Amino acid sequence: MAIFRDYDSSGGRDRSxxxxxxxxxxxxxxxxxxxxxxxxxxxxIGKSKDKIIKIPIRGLREYQxxxxxxxxxxxxxxxxxxxxxxxxxxxxxxxQGTGEGAxxxxxxxxxxxxxxxxxxxxxxxxxxxxxxxxRKKFSYIETEKTNKRWGIQRKGIPPRLSKKRSMQExxxxxxxxxxxxxEMDVEIDNERFPFSExxxxxxxxxxxxxxxxxxxxxxxxxxxxxxxxxxxxxARSFFFxxxxxxxxxxxxxxxxxxxxxxxxxxxxxxxxxxRSESGGTFISSAYEKALxxxxxxxxxxxxxxYAFHCSDGDNWQADTPKAIIKANELCSQxxxxxxxxxxxxxxxxxSSVTILDxxxxxxTADNFIAVSIGSKEDIWPAFKQLLxxxxxx
Amino acid sequence: xxxxxxxxxxxxxxxxxxxxxxFGLDCYPQEFEICNYEDMLSYEAYSGMPSRYPHxxxxxxxxxxxxxxxxxxxxxxxxxxxxxDPCLAYLMKENTLAxxxxxxxxxxxxxxxxxxxxxFKNGTRAEYAPxxxxxxxxRISDYIADPSIGYARVERILDAAHxxxxxVYRISNEKHLSPDESKKILMDKYYQSELNxxxxxxxxxxxxxxxxxxxxxxxxxxxxxxxxxxxxxxxWEKDIINIVRSEAQYFIPQMETKIMNEGWxxxxxxxxxxxxxxxxxxxxxxxxxxxxxxxxxxGTLNPYHLGFKLFSKLxxxxxxxxxxxxxxxxxxxxSFLRRYLDEELCRELNLxxxxxxxxxxxxxxISDEPGWxxxxxxxxxxxxxxxIPIIKVKEIGSENNLVLDHEWDGRExxxxxxxxxxxxxxxxxxxxxxxxxxxALKVLVSDGD
Numbered sequence: 001m002a003i004f005r006d007y008d009s010s011g012g013r014d015r016s017x018x019x020x021x022x023x024x025x026x027x028x029x030x031x032x033x034x035x036x037x038x039x040x041x042x043x044x045i046g047k048s049k050d051k052i053i054k055i056p057i058r059g060l061r062e063y064q065x066x067x068x069x070x071x072x073x074x075x076x077x078x079x080x081x082x083x084x085x086x087x088x089x090x091x092x093x094x095x096q097g098t099g100e101g102a103x104x105x106x107x108x109x110x111x112x113x114x115x116x117x118x119x120x121x122x123x124x125x126x127x128x129x130x131x132x133x134x135r136k137k138f139s140y141i142e143t144e145k146t147n148k149r150w151g152i153q154r155k156g157i158p159p160r161l162s163k164k165r166s167m168q169e170x171x172x173x174x175x176x177x178x179x180x181x182x183e184m185d186v187e188i189d190n191e192r193f194p195f196s197e198x199x200x201x202x203x204x205x206x207x208x209x210x211x212x213x214x215x216x217x218x219x220x221x222x223x224x225x226x227x228x229x230x231x232x233x234x235a236r237s238f239f240f241x242x243x244x245x246x247x248x249x250x251x252x253x254x255x256x257x258x259x260x261x262x263x264x265x266x267x268x269x270x271x272x273x274x275r276s277e278s279g280g281t282f283i284s285s286a287y288e289k290a291l292x293x294x295x296x297x298x299x300x301x302x303x304x305x306y307a308f309h310c311s312d313g314d315n316w317q318a319d320t321p322k323a324i325i326k327a328n329e330l331c332s333q334x335x336x337x338x339x340x341x342x343x344x345x346x347x348x349x350x351s352s353v354t355i356l357d358x359x360x361x362x363x364t365a366d367n368f369i370a371v372s373i374g375s376k377e378d379i380w381p382a383f384k385q386l387l388x389x390x391x392x393x
Numbered sequence: 394x395x396x397x398x399x400x401x402x403x404x405x406x407x408x409x410x411x412x413x414x415x416f417g418l419d420c421y422p423q424e425f426e427i428c429n430y431e432d433m434l435s436y437e438a439y440s441g442m443p444s445r446y447p448h449x450x451x452x453x454x455x456x457x458x459x460x461x462x463x464x465x466x467x468x469x470x471x472x473x474x475x476x477x478d479p480c481l482a483y484l485m486k487e488n489t490l491a492x493x494x495x496x497x498x499x500x501x502x503x504x505x506x507x508x509x510x511x512x513f514k515n516g517t518r519a520e521y522a523p524x525x526x527x528x529x530x531x532r533i534s535d536y537i538a539d540p541s542i543g544y545a546r547v548e549r550i551l552d553a554a555h556x557x558x559x560x561v562y563r564i565s566n567e568k569h570l571s572p573d574e575s576k577k578i579l580m581d582k583y584y585q586s587e588l589n590x591x592x593x594x595x596x597x598x599x600x601x602x603x604x605x606x607x608x609x610x611x612x613x614x615x616x617x618x619x620x621x622x623x624x625x626x627x628x629w630e631k632d633i634i635n636i637v638r639s640e641a642q643y644f645i646p647q648m649e650t651k652i653m654n655e656g657w658x659x660x661x662x663x664x665x666x667x668x669x670x671x672x673x674x675x676x677x678x679x680x681x682x683x684x685x686x687x688x689x690x691x692g693t694l695n696p697y698h699l700g701f702k703l704f705s706k707l708x709x710x711x712x713x714x715x716x717x718x719x720x721x722x723x724x725x726x727x728s729f730l731r732r733y734l735d736e737e738l739c740r741e742l743n744l745x746x747x748x749x750x751x752x753x754x755x756x757x758x759i760s761d762e763p764g765w766x767x768x769x770x771x772x773x774x775x776x777x778x779x780x781i782p783i784i785k786v787k788e789i790g791s792e793n794n795l796v797l798d799h800e801w802d803g804r805e806x807x808x809x810x811x812x813x814x815x816x817x818x819x820x821x822x823x824x825x826x827x828x829x830x831x832x833a834l835k836v837l838v839s840d841g842d
Contacts, residue, residue, distance in 0.1 A: 002406050002423035003479075004399050015435045019452030022548075026449055062450055063813035064556045065782045071804035072748040072757060074772035076698075077691050079743040083764075087747040087754040089692040 156202020165201035215250035215304040222311035235310035260286035287326035313354030331365035446533035491678035502658030512646035553817035554637035612785035656700015815839040
């Protein structure tokens with residue numbers, strides 16, 4: 001006769017918790033290693049930081065010798081199969097492996113993990129070993145006052161009255177009075193025992209100034225006719241990273257978007273990425289606009305300024321000397337000024353000498369960097385390159 | 394609220410046991426544990442063992458199953474049975490009574506199979522199974538707790554050993570010779586033939602005396618065994634490899650008999666429950682569940698279905714009712730299919746073969762008169778250990794580089810996986826490792842991590 005055991009008693013234990021934690025940790029490590037690819041995914045660009053995104057993660061692979069896809073398989077069909085017909089269902093027919101997870105097939109190990117964009121950015125920057133960023137002299141401007149309760153005091157203003165402590169004081173006083181009355185054998189007058197001035201207690205408030213640091217990210221982009229949507233997409237990924245990065249370092253981060261063709265204008269984020277205009281390119285116009293905005297609203301005395309410009313490098317020849325002058329000027333105002341040239345490899349006509357080369361030779365400021373981006377795989381390396389630039393004091 | 398009591402289960406178990414006995418099943422004493430969803434998930438992740446050593450792959454298995462259940466990609470199993478004496482089975486608490494009854498009958502089928510199939514009988518020691526896993530878990534935990542070893546180093550060895558654990562001898566039950574024994578046999582053979590040959594022929598061959606000290610003397614299929622013998626490993630590392638190896642040995646009979654084992658259990662739950670004269674409502678549910686279990690879906694091979702069909706057919710066609718018992722004792726999936734999967738059944742199941750053709754898959758063979766044998770043979774190539782490539786240690790080359798060969802049968806290795814697996818061999822071997830693949834047309838090299 002078989003034995004039956006009701007195993008309800010096991011409710012509390014979570015046997016696999018530790019092994020899951022370890023697996024999860026290894027998966028996270030692998031996310032970090034592949035973060036460049038994840039960040040370039042279109043789906044996460046432009047989402048808010050609290051947004052929970054689901055990244056399909058391959059469970060950590062358990063490598064062993066297995067056959068590739070060229071091995072033939074056998075499955076049941078409907079009976080209508082004919083030799084030589086295309087077979088559509090093959091993807092799902094893997095896994096004739098049996099027992100003990102012994103994969104004889106590669107197995108689809110995808111599962112989803114939930115992660116906030118913020119966490120993702122944490123991962124991103126955690127392992128970068130960022131150079132210590134110099135803060136602006138006034139980067140901690142103390143803007144915000146917080147009122148924090150800090151004990152109890154006898155004097156104060158009515159709004160800070162602590163009812164509880166005042167009540168306690170009153171009870172103490174009452175007990176004292178009662179005791180002394182008893183000792184003096186005086187009959188106790190039970191009727192009233194009003195609060196007296198000396199019962200009252202007030203919260204002590206400490207005024208605190210919270211340091212706040214300010215930064216502005218200036219996104220400059222060429223939206224002339226030759227900046228096709230796919231180039232803008234790459235630029236956008238790059239701006240996204242830059243913004244996340246600056247946000248990671250500073251409490252208060254503002255964004256400025258400047259579009260330019262031959263003239264420049266400040267626009268909002270949506271226009272920035274979606275507006276397209278025909279016409280030529282005067283890069284200098286964007287730099288002038290940026291300098292103007294800095295002067296008006298973001299004094300370098302108080303603000304950490306990160307400016308980045310994306311273009312396909314196809315500048316009007318005559319404008320280039322001016323652009324170089326203005327770029328140098330921007331370098332003197334910004335913590336970092338970067339130029340990213342989007343060159344889709346071998347897809348469109350590119351002028352042989354682009355402004356990237358000119359910038360590289362004519363701008364020597366330490367806080368300038370010029371990078372070239374050809375595909376989404378380049379974004380993360382280019383971004384890392386950007387971070388090697390010494391921040392200007 | 395459960396719709397049954399333990400007493401109900403005991404009642405049905407009793408009549409099932411009687412029926413099983415009457416039909417001639419020969420079982421270990423049976424123990425059932427009624428467990429909830431979480432426990433079942435955990436048992437599944439740890440292959441049913443009450444204790445197992447810690448490793449992230451079990452955590453992964455858990456996450457994966459949980460994900461699958463959540464998205465209803467696969468249903469939770471109704472039961473799990475482990476090969477132990479007494480036989481241990483887990484029943485899902487949430488099952489209906491009819492499902493529990495079906496499951497109990499199914500469990501006795503597995504139980505009989507574990508006790509009598511030759512692979513289990515000779516290859517595993519059912520009476521010690523849970524204790525073995527427990528002792529392995531304890532030893533590994535001790536190494537982890539040992540400050541001179543620790544988690545990370547234990548994990549490194551476990552990862553490597555896991556990757557290689559199914560690279561084993563394909564012919565089980567053949568006595569495994571030690572290097573000295575096989576050397577003696579080879580030497581005897583060599584010098585015996587030497588005596589019988591005429592000097593003329595010998596000259597023609599022009600071969601020198603074989604190098605009797607070559608390691609390995611003959612290509613070695615059991616990679617972990619080779620490493621245990623010849624790699625420079627510390628005692629604790631060897632112990633971990635031994636642990637992984639012996640657990641793999643325990644599971645291999647299950648891999649080798651998946652179709653038979655599930656088929657046998659399904660065959661018996663069907664037979665026993667039909668015999669019991671269940672109340673009609675229960676019987677209807679039982680038929681419904683049974684049909685789900687053995688359902689065949691185009692595009693996926695269901696071992697329950699194939700095994701059930703085969704045993705049902707064999708029973709129908711056998712004059713001696715003990716014949717199917719002999720078959721369950723003697724065969725493994727490979728021989729079972731080779732002997733008993735015939736044209737009629739291939740046709741009935743509409744089995745067909747498909748192959749990759751550039752980026753597409755095409756139907757390359759169907760179960761008609763000229764084609765069914767190839768369909769059957771391809772199926773055989775995909776079951777049990779046949780689905781795992783054979784890699785042999787060929788020799789220790791210069792600078793202690795290990796040379797391995799992939800025994801090529803036209804099926805290519807997945808190179809990315811091979812490359813990573815090679816890293817693990819290099820990790821344990823301590824020197825470079827080369828693997829010749831695709832008929833030695835290509836060589837993968839790894840010097841570890």
